[in-house]
């Protein structure tokens with residue numbers, strides 16, 4: 001059984017058909033890359049998976065359960081988490097407090113120990129992404145790269161089973177990009193990260209930095225004009241003439 005399955009997702013904005021009967025499956029511990037030209041519908045699909053947009057057609061299943069009618073917070077309680085293209089932290093609050101908001105959230109309290117463990121988990125999430133030294137600083141001091149890492153720490157504090165990342169590498173330096181890619185690979189493997197525990201997290205990663213994405217993705221789905229144009233392993237997808245024509249232009253260098 002797939003961890004997440006979206007079937008026949010259709011989404012319209014007025015006269016614009018942003019998604020046209022899109023199917024998507026994500027297996028346990030799988031890293032799925034979601035790529036395609038600007039305006040292809042990637043962020044819209046992410047928003048449908050999270051319950052931010054209601055689809056006009058189609059259903060979303062998570063761990064076998066139809067979550068289509070559920071609000072976002074219930075999806076988070078079930079184990080979904082996401083990071084967004086443009087981080088919007090609570091800038092005046094300390095970095096740690098930004099993560100605590102997530103750790104105190106609906107999923108954080110599920111084991112009944114939320115007060116005593118939340119702060120420890122939030123610190124461990126900051127440790128995991130490498131910005132624990134900034135825990136007490138206001139979020140406004142963080143660089144773009146650090147803000148991206150804060151976003152990931154906030155998602156990790158909920159101990160998700162499926163993490164959806166919208167352009168996690170955008171705005172990062174090559175060194176930051178490589179470090180983050182390594183952290184994501186470690187997260188997929190699972191284990192104990194301080195007091196945080198992961199059985200191995202599956203991911204959907206929307207990204208334009210293909211060479212970095214292809215190093216960690218098991219499978220790639222290519223969207224174009226709101227439809228699935230192609231899917232396969234990274235090496236299959238880069239050689240697909242339809243993908244080259246619609247998006248790549250040329251084969252990216254690894």
Ligand SMILES: Nc1ncnc2c1ncn2[C@@H]1O[C@H](COP(=O)(O)OP(=O)(O)OP(=O)(O)O)[C@@H](O)[C@H]1O
Pocket residue numbers: 013016018036037038039040041042043044045
């Ligand atoms: N809230 C909205 N209202 C109206 N149109 C929208 C809305 N959100 C997205 N769209 C349109 O839907 C289409 C798909 O947009 P979407 O942001 O999902 O593309 P994308 O693949 O994520 O692009 P990018 O790589 O630039 O982020 C675009 O034509 C966009 O203008």
